[in-house]
Every structure is written in structure tokens, then in C-alpha cells.
Amino acid sequence: MxxxxxxxxxxxxxxxxxxxxxxxxxxxxxxxxxxxxxxxxxxxxxxxxxxxxxxxxxxxxxxxxxxxxxxxxxxxxxxxxxxxxxxxxxxxxxxxxxxxxxFGGGQVVVDLSSGALPGSELVAEVMPEVGRQLRRHHLGGTGYHPAGLPELRAALAARVTAQGLPTRADQVLVTAGSQQAVWLIATALAGPGTVTLVEDPSYRGALEAFVGAGGRVRGVPCTPTGVNLNLLEAAVADADLLYVQTALHNPTGAHMPEPQRRALAGLAARHGTFVVDDQSQAELGWFRSDPLPGLERMADPERLLIVGTLSKLFWGGLRVGWVRGPREVVGRLAALRGGIDLGGPVADQLAALLLLPRADRQRVLRREFLAQQFAVTEEVLRTVLPHWRWSTPVGGSGLWTDTGQDAVALAQHALARGIRLTAGPAFSPHGGHRTFVRLPVWHPQSRLAAAAELLAGLGGTGSP
Missing domain, CATH: 1.10.10.10 (Winged helix-like DNA-binding domain superfamily/Winged helix DNA-binding domain)
Known part of the structure; x- marks a missing residue:
């Protein structure tokens, strides 16, 4: 480095x-x-x-x-x-x-560093039934399920099968959110001596996990429709692992079209590269009612891991994610996870089981909320920070924005005034995208406008 x-x-x-x-x-x-x-x-x-x-x-x-x-x-x-x-x-x-x-938010007035969304009322609605299920079926047991609650694994397997990839329960590992899923994958498959390719920019939590695992991490630049396939072709021959977000990309909010996804799957198959398709954001599309598709119908299932979560759709406090992959790899990840916490909270997993049938309804609510908030965010930025530039995302909770100036320095000055920003280099394995920030779109207009006014006063308007 x-x-x-x-x-x-x-x-x-x-x-x-x-x-x-x-x-x-x-x-x-x-x-x-x-x-x-x-x-x-x-x-x-x-x-x-x-x-x-x-x-x-x-x-x-x-x-x-x-x-x-x-x-x-x-x-x-x-x-x-x-x-x-x-x-x-x-x-x-x-x-x-x-x-x-x-780091815990004690001195921050407005946190614009995270795209985490407010929770859904549906989470609270299922909790009384969670209590009944615990008393009726679970409190008499140990509560330890390193691979996940069996009935939840079966429900998630059925969900992935319905999306076009036949899946058994033993091919699913329930995790404490998608972040733990990515960490387990990085720890198991991307240690010293390995090379992992990632999109540049990419999800910063994944970058931290892969760098922390000890292997080499190389970035492949993104285009407006996903990772640059020509550059990927040139780099993938030497890679052990490829981490992508084809359904909905964080931080750019882009969705990789079907022809490019098929080309990516074919490229990985030719080189025998193991692919991690992180679909954590797939439920947050703004322009369709079903989850955005990824590689589930295209890539070799024996060399594919799909990461998913309910935390983005329902609430970050609901720590339920999953990995779908080959049985042997899932078993390896489950053994590694068992050494950390012996399995996730049964109450969270029961809540997830009850919420899965409500996913369609919640997806509509999220879509309407995010579309409305995106319009508010655009209005504020165009009024207060007119020289900032962005492309309309396909979905997600954030806006990848070019400030036209040194965003690292801007973030430093903003933090001193109580506003936390995440500058572009945090999303790059090579410290790139220095003029970019990722802004959450869900904040109320008054709060966002006040923060934008302060940023403008710090020089956030950039140069015409």
C-alpha cells in the first residue's frame, strides 16, 4: 500500500x-x-x-x-x-x-456518514408472536444454532429457490447481518497469499473485511452499469476471489444489466474464479416491486456465494443476514461462525421468519419513502450546493456525489462543526474518488438543509 x-x-x-x-x-x-x-x-x-x-x-x-x-x-x-x-x-x-x-456519535450533530434506514413498524408488530413462539417451542432448548434456526434456513432456501437458484436448507447459513457474512467469507477464503478483486468503489465494510483477512485486495474501476468487464478480464486470471454487488451497488446505487451480468458470470466461469455476489441492497430498488436480480440464474452455483440481509429492508437492529453457497463452503463458514458466538439470537431469527411473508409490503413502503426522500435531497443539494454532481441511482439509501473538491478535507472540517461525512477514499481499495462523498437520502429536509448550509459555508459549493 x-x-x-x-x-x-x-x-x-x-x-x-x-x-x-x-x-x-x-x-x-x-x-x-x-x-x-x-x-x-x-x-x-x-x-x-x-x-x-x-x-x-x-x-x-x-x-x-x-x-x-x-x-x-x-x-x-x-x-x-x-x-x-x-x-x-x-x-x-x-x-x-x-x-x-x-465514533459513537457523542459529538456529532448530523450523521451523514451512514445510509442505515429507520426501522419498520412491522418489526414491532411481530414481537408479541415472537414471545409466544419462544415459550411454545424454544425456551426448553439450549438456543444454540451455529448455522441458524432450521426453520429460518428452510424459509430462506425457499426464497432463493423462488428467485431461480434451487437451494436446500443446508446450503444456507444465517448470520448476524450481511456484515458478518462478508467477514466470515473474507476470513475463510481471502487470507494471506490470496488475491481478491473488488469493484472500485465498493462497500467499505467489505473492504475492511478483505483487507483485515490479510490477502491482497485489488480494485477494478466501475462504469455507470457496474464493474468494467474489460479491465476485469485482464485482472481475474490471477484472482482467487471476486467480490461484486450486481443487484444494487453500494455506494453508487447502480444495477448491472442482464447482458453484463451474464458476461461477468461467463468470465468467472472461464477462469474458475469464486464469486461473492453481495445482494444486501437488492430489496431497495426504486423502480420495481420485486428484488433486483443478481447472478443467481447465471453463475456456476458451485463457485458462487450470495449474501443477503433483512436489516436493510426492515431495520438495522434486526441482525439477520445469510449466505447461500455450496454445502461444503457453508459448513466451513458455519464452523468459523460457531467459534465467534455459537449462533445468532433466536428471537431475531423468529422475527425474521415472521417478517419474510411481509417483505413485499415492506418493499413498497421502502420504495415510496426513498423515492420521496431522494426528491427532497435533490432539491436541497440543487439549492444549497449547486455545483455538486450526481447520477440518479436505481435504488439504495445513499447518493454518490461528486463535490468537485477535496472531500477528505471537507469531511475533516465538517466533523469539527458536528457533521460526519464519509469521503470517497473510504470506498476504494486504492484511496481513490477523493472528491466524492456518499450522502444518505433519508434525513428530514430541515436537518439536511441545515447541514448543507454549513457545508456550503465550509467551501462545499466547489468551483463553478
């Missing part, structure tokens, strides 16, 4: 760090919190002083002084000719103190 990418990662983690004292003092303290909290783990190579200074907009001497004091405290160590490395934590971060509290 290039040093400037390391610098951008540190900048994103730092958030608000400037204070009243000499600039090197709050920088030193903020870096110390990242090290003590293991956000910068032991053994990690720090960015060069020049690169970090440029990314932060400070003098190189400021970074040099902060590094020197962190070395003196035992948190950093210099290796001659190799660079500066994290040595390890010295103190523990105290709860509810310091810059890291902003």
Missing part, C-alpha cells in the same frame, strides 16, 4: 483533533488514542512524516514532533531505513473521554 493511502487512513481515523495548544500536542494525543485503542495496531507501519503532514495540512515539523514524543512514550518505534512502526499501547483509553467518543 502506498504511503499516501496510509496517511489518508490515519486522517479518517483522526477525525477532529486540533485544539487550543500547540498543533503537535493535540496531534500527539489523538494518535496516542488511536494506538491505545488498537485502531492503529502493533506492527502497523505509520505513514511518512511528509505524507501525513500533507494530508493533514500541517507543517512536516508538526508531525515530526508528534512522532518523536510518541517514540519517547513507547508507542512508536523507528526502524532504520524502513520507517516508523506502531510499537503498542501504553495506556488505556478511558470511557467517554477524548476524540474517540465521536
Amino acid at each position: 502506498r504511503t499516501d493511502e496510509d496517511a489518508e487512513r490515519v486522517v479518517r481515523l483522526l477525525g477532529v483533533w486540533r485544539g487550543e495548544a500547540s498543533v503537535s500536542v493535540p496531534l500527539r494525543d489523538a494518535l496516542a488514542e488511536l494506538i491505545d485503542g488498537s485502531y492503529l495496531p502493533a506492527g502497523w507501519r505509520m505513514p511518512g512524516q511528509r505524507a501525513l503532514a500533507a494530508a493533514l495540512g500541517v507543517a512536516r515539523g508538526t508531525v515530526a514532533r508528534a512522532y518523536a514524543e510518541l517514540m519517547a512514550s513507547g508507542r512508536l518505534a523507528a526502524a532504520r531505513g524502513s520507517g516508523t512502526y506502531v510499537r503498542g499501547a501504553v495506556g488505556l483509553v478511558r470511557p467517554d473521554e477524548g476524540r474517540l467518543t465521536s
